[in-house]
Amino acid sequence: MSVLSTFFQHLLQLWQARDLALIGQRRERRMRLLASLVMIVMGVFWACVFSLRGAWSIVLMDVLLIACGLGVLLLTLRNYARQANLLLFGTVIVIIVGMTLLLDPPNAVAPRATHLYLLPVAVAALMAFRDEPMWLRYGAALLCLLLFTGLASSTWAPTYAYSLPDDVRVVGSWVQGIAAMAMLFTLLHILQSDAAERSALDSDLRAALREEQFVLYYQAQLNSHDQVTGAEVLIRWQHPQRGLIPPGEFIAHAEKTGLIIPIGQWVLAQTCAQLQAWKVDPRYGNLGLAVNISQKQLRRPEFVSGVLTLIGSYGIDAQHLELELTETLIVQDMDDLIRKMTALVDQGVRFSLDDFGTGFSSLSHLKRLPLSTLKIDRSFICDLPSDANSTAIVRTVIALGHSLGMNVIAEGVETEAQRQFLASNGCQAYQGYLFSKPVPLAAFMAYVKQRNG
Structure with missing residues (x-):
């Protein structure tokens, strides 16, 4: 309980922060905290669902998802931003690829849609690794785009044993397509706003030097x-x-x-x-x-x-x-x-x-x-x-x-x-x-x- 209490206290503090120079860093921290909570909740939910179906291999993946969510949470609270980002994005990419191949194999009735989430993840990687070396920042985004291209261009699936019913996947393809595009638009808006804020700060600092502020x-x-x-x-x-x-x-x-x-x-x-x-x-x-x-x-x-x-x-x-x-x-x-x-x-x-x-x-x-x-x-x-x-x-x-x-x-x-x-x-x-x-x-x-x- 103490960990969850600390989590919500930090989350409240981050929502209250409004300083211009730190807004990007605080936004990224807030996103990691929220993402870690989503990973934990989704992991618990799907572990319960697939345990009732006896799909223990999927349950094991969900347990790993919960563990990774807790890891991201603790690393973020301890201000280990790079390690938290690496664990978060590594886990998210593996989950998306795994769900695409196991739960969402394409057929003539229902197209594949889960892989669309790799597009907003690529943009999120550009934001999260902005202050890291270029090979890491662009490498993470490029990996997402390459995986997206491979999954979009292929109908291969390792097994159909865990695929969801077609009627669920038809509706899901619309829902996931809309959700992925909404996430992509939101992240692009944040990226553009962040760039504008940095440009404004740069301009203000130059004025401060000229005017001896x-x-x-x-x-x-x-x-x-x-x-x-x-x-x-x-x-x-x-x-x-x-x-x-x-x-x-x-x-x-x-x-x-x-x-x-x-x-x-x-x-x-x-x-x-x-x-x-x-x-x-x-x-x-x-x-x-x-x-x-x-x-x-x-x-x-x-x-x-x-x-x-x-x-x-x-x-x-x-x-x-x-x-x-x-x-x-x-x-x-x-x-x-x-x-x-x-x-x-x-x-x-x-x-x-x-x-x-x-x-x-x-x-x-x-x-x-x-x-x-x-x-x-x-x-x-x-x-x-x-x-x-x-x-x-x-x-x-x-x-x-x-x-x-x-x-x-x-x-x-x-x-x-x-x-x-x-x-x-x-x-x-x-x-x-x-x-x-x-x-x-x-x-x-x-x-x-x-x-x-």
Whole structure:
């Protein structure tokens, strides 16, 4: 019951979501949840029907359908989108082909119709695998079209033992034809609408760059003495119609379109300008600012020279600038990454590894990179100190960071119990809502004045 309760809670949340940048992702997630429920219900229904007829081989297929439906449900709830899509589409294709060959063999009275569902499934595959490699996206759609062509051009069936009566199939051919075409039209409409939404978002982002609609927020980072030592710089979009938009709603799209490069350059420039403004003020002159760097930014040949140019132009101390990398970024091209990082570290720039423990970096990668800070991901902090696995992981990360000569900072600290656990295990730097949420510049400066005196 708990799984079904969680399912309906997630379904309700998804129906309530209306943010433009995430609508495609949420729609796909909702479709997977609904599809998983349909698979479970249909599997139970047909298992009962064919068990009464003694067709146990078909019952076994229905049991597999139920198991696949539960698998898609659980994978979707755990946010494993690719695995859920692969299981869902693999199961649906096998079911359609199996039903076409076993239950719907064509004859002179009733034509074959079940295979028509392969057409909307092909379009759905283009939508579901949109962000996957081209061979997967178009390969899944092409497989559906090839199977459709083969079944439409052939009258072969392995057996007629399970075929439905002709009077049922005659009516069914009309019903299935209409249903398949309705599904195809609906999916094509969604695909077109999604493309229009993405185009509108792209246009809005370009306007935001031209009109400087982006603003920076600062989340304080504190040491063991409750003194503010710096902040993580976080971008927000002050949309003229939709108000303040968090980065999760537009950064992913900016990554895909390449707009993340000028956006990232703007953030770096604004950060350097702020460090310059604080340079002459003793209350803020020693603060450091951390900026997230995207994969596309770091891959650019001129990345190093661009950062150094900004540092020189604004005349700031490079040690006050920290560039945050993610684990998924550091496994791309280690040699190029190390070369660029070393060139900047030699000039005083610091690097931190963000969300440590959630990606695929190995200890050998960690050893080779000139990192100064290791950030413990908030997903490990939120369960402290009650969860035994989280406490073991956090203790290990703290010890690992210190043994490699790095500072260790915990993200997402929200309770005093979490802070006390971290402090007792050697973590002396914190960031989270217990201290301050991300705030505009004026509020951050007031917070520093309050904390640091």
